[in-house]
Amino acid sequence: MTQQTVKDLYTHLDQLTGTVELTGWVRTIRSSKRVGFIELNDGSSLANAQIVMTSEMANYEELTKLPLSATIQVVGELVATPKAQQPFEIQATAITQVGGSDNDYPLQKKKHSYEYLRTIAHLRPRTNTFYAVFKIRSLAAFAVHQYLQDHDFTYVNTPIITSSDSEGAGEMFQVTTLDMNHLPLDDQGQVDESQDFFKEKTNLTVSGQLPVEAFALAFRNVYTFGPTFRAENSHTSRHASEFWMIEPEMAFADLTDVMAMAEGLLKGVIAYLFDHAQPELAFLNEHVDPELIDRLQLTLDEDFARVPYTKAVELLQAAPVDFKVPVEWGTDLQAEHERYLTEEVYHQPIFLTDYPKEIKAFYMRNNDDGKTVAAADLLVPQIGELIGGSQREERFEQLQQKIKDFGLSEEEYQWYLELRKYGETKEAGFGIGFERLVMYVTGMSNIRDVIPYPRTPGNAEF
């Protein structure tokens, strides 16, 4: 007799025999006078083990009254049940309560709204849906690391606290140790930032791209995978104030390489999930999004189309649809446009390339037409933009000019310019919002439901 997990039992269904001992939590109980059934979950798998108890057990009465989520130890005989819904059950010979719970346990057996479950973020991973979501989140994160390490990418932890500004990427959070009720002031009566912890004003990072570029010029292929922050007062289902980004960066690479690597990475993650998250994907496909597995299979099978921005604008202008925001060449596309292109026109993920330079970041490489930059965004059904990539402007003078044109401080970007000054190299990279990716591979439609403890305006609980 050995201590086993429920996962062990499901993994070795062909060897199901003998006495087992399990410890786990009561998920459900139903009982009659003579026989009772406990669904036992021990955290090792989404699936429960069915425990059968009978009134011959001395503590049967007591067991039937166990509160949900009580911790019990079960000793019993494994019996294969090939004709039942579950492949086996455990006919208990002894069940001992080893940990308490309470009858006011919030996760009673009924349907709870996602909104309610967000208020008990410390308990919601015990539900099937959130178990599946956060298991997939974990597996997807590992798949990203494995794919990139297998392709000779070096992982770099770029800083979270930064003295840089955001390159126009969005509002930032300030980080300080000054006592806000007793701020030190300078001669002009302004806050004396030189007395702060870092002797200057610091913020939370919005992107690790620029700092990781320095490492691409040493390691060739590099990536970041860490938290980033936006202090925008945005209350949509796709925005969080704190989220994780994956930012691969490649020296000696151009926009074509970016698209190939981004497509390979996304497909690699999906393939890994098909191999390692079958029960979770099946559960979500049944209960959350009936098109999930088909959509992922399609993503895996199809070659992603490459569509220039200019052509996309033509398609959108010719579309028999009244968009809320009309499209003309030079405007940034909205989620409604992105989703129309990928869902209605191409029915698959597409790369939109060569955007007008005015609507993209300063570090993107100018195309020869003088109007566009070598950018490529991946648009996917349900989500819209999932990946944003570009070839970087590696030519010193052009980069210097763009820093000026964008009204940025050349002094602040001196170190970034030096990357070009010493070893100017063709270079390209992309960024994936990890939570968007998790939404795509789980079918969840609100970003708050794919983050363990989401941070949004007004909400930093737990």
Next chain:
Amino acid sequence: MTQQTVKDLYTHLDQLTGTVELTGWVRTIRSSKRVGFIELNDGSSLANAQIVMTSEMANYEELTKLPLSATIQVVGELVATPKAQQPFEIQATAITQVGGSDNDYPLQKKKHSYEYLRTIAHLRPRTNTFYAVFKIRSLAAFAVHQYLQDHDFTYVNTPIITSSDSEGAGEMFQVTTLDMNHLPLDDQGQVDESQDFFKEKTNLTVSGQLPVEAFALAFRNVYTFGPTFRAENSHTSRHASEFWMIEPEMAFADLTDVMAMAEGLLKGVIAYLFDHAQPELAFLNEHVDPELIDRLQLTLDEDFARVPYTKAVELLQAAPVDFKVPVEWGTDLQAEHERYLTEEVYHQPIFLTDYPKEIKAFYMRNNDDGKTVAAADLLVPQIGELIGGSQREERFEQLQQKIKDFGLSEEEYQWYLELRKYGETKEAGFGIGFERLVMYVTGMSNIRDVIPYPRTPGNAEF
């Protein structure tokens, strides 16, 4: 003829033949009238490729004057050189400069101090030492993920921005979007935190342990691996303001399980590095720490000792050493004591267990003696404390009492107490300071030299 990397050539030494094309950066050049040698690095490996050029090339003169770190494309014949220092060289037929550099390139061929290199953090990964260190950092991070995923641990991204206090773990950084020069005040003239972004005061996390414990009670085995922060004005070689922590947490586990898992994880990482970082370890062993590989081999081979705190105090009191801080039962051990035990007494990593409860955190489980808690810290040579672990207090009343005894707010820890109220379960976990681990496996003695862009008091550059 195909575009290859230097790593490809070293990986397939037995197939070295024919024409190759490489693109990379000039690391060194030396030349005479008729022949010249370029050490080419393309980021794919620590090792360079030796390029031989001759005065028969039309642009020979020009090439001999290339500044260091210029980007060149080389076409040439591969020639095995079994008797030379390097296993092959490339006899160039054409070399083209594809990217510029400058003669004031800061990394000229001479020894630079670590202090100087920290001021050019964007360029130092191009040196051999930092290439080796940051490559090992990347491989070690991946080894951690792989080991834990292989052992059925679920990765959880606990929040960076938190409204919790630090449980006494240290000073915190405040996160705000308030305009510090125009702060909103409340009735009492104090800063009105309800007008801040999250409608309350928020800080950067010091640990993901408490939030991840909630997930251990759903997934059984979980871990965090993310940045944590300490706003301490500490200027030692072992402390940074921003560093990454690995925090595994296991339901149904006790202190023995913690020690077994921590020992297995550390050995797993070292074994992975022996398999995947041979050149980097050999370089660091030769140039940075001549005992590095022996120490890691010993760590891999030996069973770590388990030593109760009480016995350690006896050993230290009997030691023929004048410690700066004298030891008596009940005092926290200092680095000098930790290193004496592991370096002079045991000559290997040791777990110190069962510390006095007053010097450990509130969440650690009380031992039956009424004086100590079920804690285990791993001490290693050169570093001191590398891992801190404990069995968690899972008994509701005892935990409630400890929250009171430590002067913490029961209201703030209500959700944490609920983890015990609903599904009280034996549980244990540990934390590893990732930078300490990287120091241990690289032999680097200053934490600033194992972090891409270190953050310390007064320093948040790049």
